[in-house]
Amino acid sequence: MSVGIEIDDGLARITLRRGAAGNAIGLDMARGLLHAARVCATESVRAVLLTGEGTSFCVGGDLGEFSRLSGEPLERHLIAVTGALHDALRTFAAGDAPMVAAVQGAVAGAGIGLAASADVTLAADNASFTTAYTRIGYTPDAGVSWFLPRLVGPKRALDLLLTNRRVAAAEAETIGLASRVVPADRLAAEALRTAEALRDGPTAAFGATRRLVATGQTADLGPHLDREACAIAAAAASAEGREGVAAFLGKRAPDFPPAAPST
Known part of the structure; x- marks a missing residue:
């Protein structure tokens, strides 16, 4: 399997397993990511941790696989690859469980999409990012x-997309492409610690917050304030909200109820 998934106590650990190939995404890996996303949507998953084996997180598409085709067969193949990959991204985004991505080495092409789609993106200090698409005539x-x-x-997005310049981890953190940078030898431990902390948090509140941030990017202020009001009222009345307030007033750590399956 080019994508592995393990679920333990509400934490889904998804691993890209083509380390020798830079975790390049071909049809099998795209379908593997979609399968993993669907498993997360149907199990009681409270957080997702996405990692890649080997020295690089993901170098983008599998150009070796693509180069074996041409013309209309290549177009159909790319539609199949992107269809599965994009359905995976939609499925992850639709759920409540927050995602942590831990990235190292080369992060290119679709690898940037995977890293950017996470709610928290931890970059090893040896990570570098490049869009790479237009360098080979792709979009x-x-x-x-x-x-x-x-x-x-x-403006900066077009700079990165058109020039394909490499962005080191420190700059990625500065411009908002990475949440924070950690030493490479601490990446795995810090990513797991972060994912476990989110796993133990209020999953439904996390999901509502993710959706508010996503819709807030394009919403007018007035309607968005109405959505915020409805969301906080529902959260306060929920089991999560009642437990969170009781724990705060009781000066103890909250014990949030487990997440319900999304479907």
Whole structure:
């Protein structure tokens, strides 16, 4: 399997398992990510941790696989690859469980899309990011043209997409492409610690917060304030909200109820 998934006590650990190939995304890996996303949507998953084996997180599409085709068969193949990959991104985004991505080494092409789609992206200090698409005459996929302008601004996004310059981990943190940078030898431990902390948090509140942030990017202020009011009222009346307030007033750690399956 090019994508592994393990679920333990509400934490789903998804691993890209083509380390020798830089975790390049072909049809099998795209379908593996979609399968993993669907498992997360149907199990009681409270947080997701996405990692890649080997020295690089993900170098983008599997150009070796793509180069074996041409013309209409290549177009059909790319539609199948991006269809599965994009359905995976939609499925992850639709759920309540927050995602942590731990990235190291090369993060290119669709790898940037995977990293950017996470709620928390931890970058090893040896990570470097490059969009790479236009260098080979391709255009973005994996949500890169959607995520980048929202994370770094449209002007900087076009700089990255058109020049394909490499962005070191420190700059990625500065411009908002990475949440924070950690030493490479601490990446795995810090990512797991972060994912476990989210796993133990209020999953439904996390989901509502994720949706508020996503819709707030394009919403007018007035309607968005109405959505915020409805969301906080529902959260306060929920079992999570009652437990959170009781724990705060009782000066103890909260014990939030487990997440219900999304479907």
